Amino acid sequence: MSSTNEEFNLSGSEALKSVFRNHASGIAIITGRDSAGNPIGFTASSVTSLGSNPPLVSFNIAQGSSSYPHMTKGSKLAIHTLDSQTLHLAQRLAGDRSKRFDGTESNGPFDVPVFEACPAILIGEVRERFEVESNAVVVIDVLLASSHEVPAAPLLYFQRGYHTAGDRLADNS
Amino acid sequence: MSSTNEEFNLSGSEALKSVFRNHASGIAIITGRDSAGNPIGFTASSVTSLGSNPPLVSFNIAQGSSSYPHMTKGSKLAIHTLDSQTLHLAQRLAGDRSKRFDGTESNGPFDVPVFEACPAILIGEVRERFEVESNAVVVIDVLLASSHEVPAAPLLYFQRGYHTAGDRLADNS
Numbered sequence: 448m449s450s451t452n453e454e455f456n457l458s459g460s461e462a463l464k465s466v467f468r469n470h471a472s473g474i475a476i477i478t479g480r481d482s483a484g485n486p487i488g489f490t491a492s493s494v495t496s497l498g499s500n501p502p503l504v505s506f507n508i509a510q511g512s513s514s515y516p517h518m519t520k521g522s523k524l525a526i527h528t529l530d531s532q533t534l535h536l537a538q539r540l541a542g543d544r545s546k547r548f549d550g551t552e553s554n555g556p557f558d559v560p561v562f563e564a565c566p567a568i569l570i571g572e573v574r575e576r577f578e579v580e581s582n583a584v585v586v587i588d589v590l591l592a593s594s595h596e597v598p599a600a601p602l603l604y605f606q607r608g609y610h611t612a613g614d615r616l617a618d619n620s
Numbered sequence: 621m622s623s624t625n626e627e628f629n630l631s632g633s634e635a636l637k638s639v640f641r642n643h644a645s646g647i648a649i650i651t652g653r654d655s656a657g658n659p660i661g662f663t664a665s666s667v668t669s670l671g672s673n674p675p676l677v678s679f680n681i682a683q684g685s686s687s688y689p690h691m692t693k694g695s696k697l698a699i700h701t702l703d704s705q706t707l708h709l710a711q712r713l714a715g716d717r718s719k720r721f722d723g724t725e726s727n728g729p730f731d732v733p734v735f736e737a738c739p740a741i742l743i744g745e746v747r748e749r750f751e752v753e754s755n756a757v758v759v760i761d762v763l764l765a766s767s768h769e770v771p772a773a774p775l776l777y778f779q780r781g782y783h784t785a786g787d788r789l790a791d792n793s
Contacts, residue, residue, distance in 0.1 A: 454736075454766040455728065455729050455741075455743060455764040455765065455766045456766070457764065457765040457766070457767060458763065458764050458765070459674075459675055459762065460672045460673060460674075460675040460762075461765075462675065462742060462743075462762050462763070462764055462765030462767075463669060463672055463675035463676075463677070463742070463762045463765070464672065465740065465765055465767040466699070466701055466740040466741075466742040466765050466767055467669050467701075469701055469703075469739055469740060469767075469772065469774055470646045470648070470667065470701045470740075470774060471644065471645075471646040471774035471775075471776055471785055472644075472645070472646055472668065473643045473644040473645055473778070475643070492668070493668040493669070493670075493678075494643065495645065495665070495666040495668065495680060496636060496640050496666070496680070497666075497680045497752060497755050497757065498680075498682065498752070498753060498754060498755035499633045499636055499637065500633060500753075500754070501632070501633070501753060502632055502633045502635065502636035503636075503752060503753065503755065504636070505666075505678075505680060505757060507668060507669070507670045507671075507678060509671065526639070528639055528640075528642055528643045530642075531789060534789055534790060538790065541792075555628065556628050563627075566642055567638065567639040567642060567643075568628075568639075569635060569636070569639040570628060570635075574752075575752065577748075577750045577757065579670060579671070579676060579747075579748065579759055580671060580673075580674060580676065581671060581673070582670050582671035582676065584670065584678060584750065584757050584759075586752055586757075589632065589633075589635050589636045590631065590635070591628040591630065591631050591635055592628065592630040592631075592634075592635030592636070592638055592639050593627040593628045593629070593630070594630060594635075594638040594639055594642075599642070600786065601642055601643060601644035601776075601778055602644075602789075603644055603774075603776065603785055604792070605646070605774055605785065606788075607791065607792050608788050608789070608790060608791045608792055609788070609789045609790045609791075609792070610785050610786060610787060610788050610789060611785075611786045611787050611789055612644055612776055612778065612783050612784075612785060612786050613773065613783060613784045613785050613786030613787070614783060614784050614786070615779075615781050615782070615783050616704060616707055616775075616781070616782045616783060616784055617707060617711065617781060617782045618780065618781045618782075619714075619777070619780050619781055619782070
C-alpha cells in the first residue's frame with residue numbers, strides 16, 4: 448500500500464463542490480400545500496430510500512427554503528420522479544416561485560398537488576426532521592404511489608446540468 | 621384541476637419499491653477502518669450534499685450493516701465517487717465482505733483506505749447519526765478532497781443495474 452496524502456489538496460466547501468460536481472443525482476420534484484392551502488413545491492436532487500420496512504424516504508433541504516416551514520410532522524407531500532420527458536417540470540419547480548404552479552397540476556390523495564405527467568408519484572407524510580446547521584434531513588413515511596410502467600430514461604443532474612441516463616453496464620448480480 | 625386518487629393503487633413497501641426502481645442514484649463507495657485497524661467499506665447509493673457552509677454530506681445505512689458499528693462520532697471515512705471505469709469497485713464493495721480489499725487500496729489521509737482509481741475522493745468525519753427504525757442517516761463533516769479533472773461519465777444505479785450517464789439535456793440556467 449502506498450500513501451497518497453499529497454493529492455488531497457482541496458478542503459472545506461471547495462472539497463465538497465469539487466467532488467459533487469461529477470456525482471450524479473436523480474432528480475425529483477416535491478409538492479405539498481402551505482397552511483393557507485396554496486401549492487408549494489421545489490426540485491430536489493437528494494431524494495433517497497431510507498429502508499423498506501417500514502418504507503421510508505429522506506431528502507435534504509435548506510431551512511431557509513420557502514417550503515421548509517410547511518414541512519411539519521404529519522404534513523402530506525408528493526415526491527415525483529422525473530424522466531427526460533418531464534425535464535420542463537424540474538426546470539419550472541427550480542425557477543420563479545410564482546410560476547411553479549399554473550393549473551396543470553391535479554389534486555392527488557390528501558389534496559396534495561400532483562403532476563400526472565411524471566413517471567411515478569409517491570405520497571408520503573413527514574415523520575421527522577433532523578436539523579443540522581442551516582439545513583435539515585426530512586424523513587418521510589411512504590403511504591401510497593402511482594407508478595407507470597413506462598421504461599423511461601431517468602433524469603439526472605451533474606456538472607451543473609440536466610442529463611438523461613445512458614447505457615446499462617451490468618446487472619446487480 | 622382534476623382529481624386522480626384512483627391511480628394511487630400501491631401502498632407501503634410496494635409503493636416505495638415501484639417508485640425507486642426507476643429513480644437513478646449516483647454510486648459511491650465508502651471506506652474506513654474498524655477498531656482493530658482493518659479496512660471496512662461498502663457501496664452506497666444515497667450519498668448526497670447537506671449544505672456547503674459548513675460543508676456536509678449525508679448517506680443512509682442499515683444499522684445492521686457490518687460497517688455501522690465503526691461509524692461512530694469522529695470516525696474518518698473516505699467517500700469515493702465512481703464512473704464507468706470504476707464499475708468493478710462498485711461491484712466488489714457490494715460483494716463478499718472478505719474480498720472487498722485486496723491490497724490495491726492506498727493509505728489516504730488519517731490512514732483511511734482509498735482507491736486511487738476513482739475520479740474523486742472526499743475525506744470526512746462522522747459528525748452525527750440519526751437513527752430511524754432499523755436504519756440511520758449519517759452526517760459527515762467534509763475535511764479534504766482529491767479530485768481529478770477527468771470528465772468521466774458518472775456511474776448510476778436504477779432498474780436493478782449499473783448504468784452510465786447519457787446525453788446532456790440542459791444547463792442549469
